[in-house]
Amino acid sequence: MKNLRVTIARAERFGRLSSKSVTLSDENFTVVLGPNESGKSTLAELISWVLAGRRQESDRKFLTPSDIENSVNADLEARIEGFIDDKSFTASRKFTVRPS
Secondary structure, three states, X not given: OOOEEEEEEEEEEOHHHOOEEEEOOOOOOOOOOOOOOOOHHHHHHHHHHHHHOOOHHHHHHHOOXXXXXXXXXXXXXXXXXXXXXXXXXXXXXXXXXXXX
16 A cells, blocks of 8 residues: 655635645644634645545535625635655646536
8 A cells, every 4th residue: 555645735726725835744643723714624625625536515615705706717726745655746636616
């Protein structure tokens, strides 16, 4: 089995983490602390979304309130960096959500 370690998660437009970069520990264990509604769960969803792909039921929850109110196309975009068995990797994903 391969060892996957994510060290950086970047969000261009991804819920509360829009235009942010989060550096994670390069050790075997990372603890993410913060108050309610600070983006901890969104960070986990961002990493999962980049690795596993789109899930229809969750795409719209990562739009910001202004995206929904303005009823415009919105791009969800995220990128992660890290190591797989000590070899560096980068993965990114972009998806456009259109108003209904």
